[in-house]
Amino acid sequence: MKTGLPTPEQVAYVRKQLGTSENDIRVAILVIRKWLKMQPHLPQNIDDARLERMYINCKCSLERVKTSVDAYFSLKNRYPELLMNRNPREIIGVCKKFITMFPMPRLTDSCLRVSVTTNICENPDDYDPLVMSKAILLWSELMLREDYSLGDIMILDMKNVQAGHVLKTGIGLLRGLEMIYRGAYCRRIKAMHFVNAPKVMDMIMTLVRAALPEKIRKRVMTHLPGSNTLFDHLPRSMVPNELGGTGGPAEELAEDHRERYWPLVDWFMEQDQFVSNESMRPHNMTCGMENGFSVDGSFKKLCID
Template identity: 50%
Template sequence: MPARIPTMTHDHNFVPATPEQVETIRKQLGTDEEDIKKTIASLRDWLRMQPHLPDAIDDAHIERMYIHCKCSTEKVKKGLDAYFSMRNRYPEILMNRDPLGPDIKHTTKHMKFAVMPRLTKELYRVHIIGGIDPDPTWVSWPKHGKTASIAIEMMYFDDYSLGDVIIYDMTNLNAGHILRTDINIIRALEIGYKTAYCRRLKAFHILNADKIIDFVMKIVKSALSEKLQNRVHVHLPGSTTLFDHVPKEYLPDELGGTAGPFDKFAYEFIGRAEKKRYWFMEQDRYTSDESKRPPDNHYTDDMYGVAGSFKKLSVD
């Protein structure tokens, strides 16, 4: 029986996973239609029994969380708890997310986010950040973080994949940008990406990194787990080493690829987010009620560390 494709919204250029790709992804993770239906039903029952959590999430979203958690229901429970509780903890990036609002407009005027339309042969989704304004005075990490959280969340409408390949084109980036880095927002995005959104980072490519960035990355890498360190690749200006990892057909023209202009993909990403504007704004109503959290529920302690310590970041 062909795989049911979860409900998706997509533009003419965004290509959702085919039934065959969905089937392959499920097979690789040892699940099938029957298992997914049962799991969604049991996770819904669990969610309804949590006095502090709303039951405001659709089946397709739960299914994708299950896929990205390698079919671990325990990880999905932790993810669902984080999904609603992080909005209270990091409202500056997870609340008031209006794709037509000034925060998002500000960010997309000075940098571009794009999701490439086709899955790679390994069934990964390629994301690109670039087009950075060389004048660093615009940098606002809360606004940047808010836009990034919209980009991640959009994947729950459109995407079915085995993980993400993120490419950061650092052309125009200078010491002024680096000095404005907010480590707390980066930490929040890392927790959100891995725990609340249950995404799996397969590779992180830094392009056109000059020697300073290369040096900074050596320091940053020391905070990462060994597994994640091996997934971070730095490519100096003029090098073609990116193509050893990501074939040209999955990359925009500006990065030496053949998929089409970067601006078009960035414009489409914003267009898709704007179509979901009311959905994003409505999400502010759905947060955890910490006064009702059961005393034996320690998901948030695990997540942030009791004292919010900066632990080594790890990936599975």
């Protein structure tokens, strides 16, 4: 079961939902490239495919795309531990020892991308939240190259999660991950489902509330062990077998997804060259590291939607 790319029909559906067209996109890319050439602190090395997906993920807002392009290159300075030295073979090789993560191979009928996190190791000592975060951002980079969707639905299997896992995951790491996920990769979280909610779910939700914006917090749902409430929101075909769905075996889905990285190992490593030069940033253009980026110098939050 190979991970499928969006079909031409799905691409057309996404564009229709956003009220854009092929011509609109081509014009938008030209405008963004003209703006990019006027930014002495930013590399020019970003292809049209990534710019198009930023435009789609930002709901066709040119100003938000500019903000995200700035973040895409500038956040590498802020979070080098997450965005630099990313060898997929090393990151994924370590990550798969303690957790299984993958996107479902098909989009939902409304062109949302479902991603699954499951099989977390029982021993918190074997759990590495930094490596897991780097793997999530590898996926985000891959989606920026290949995906075409209207947002993300996350399924997180909490079956083996203990207090030790939660305590090992620092709030600073989660906030950085959230900033990069939304700001640099323009991903929009439509729903977050915690399944097999454990006894420490209150502790988990405290961490979630501290790390995520209020709008996303309202999209978080928990499902008790043995319940079928997840399927009030998703068809079983969009959920792996192990979680009660019919979407296929989790490990097979994960391995199919891992194979997509191997031809891109050199490309991922080459991206370390393309980082903003903050010493050349125009004086009237402030980089709001903690509160999102703004092309006009203000410290504004990026919208989720």
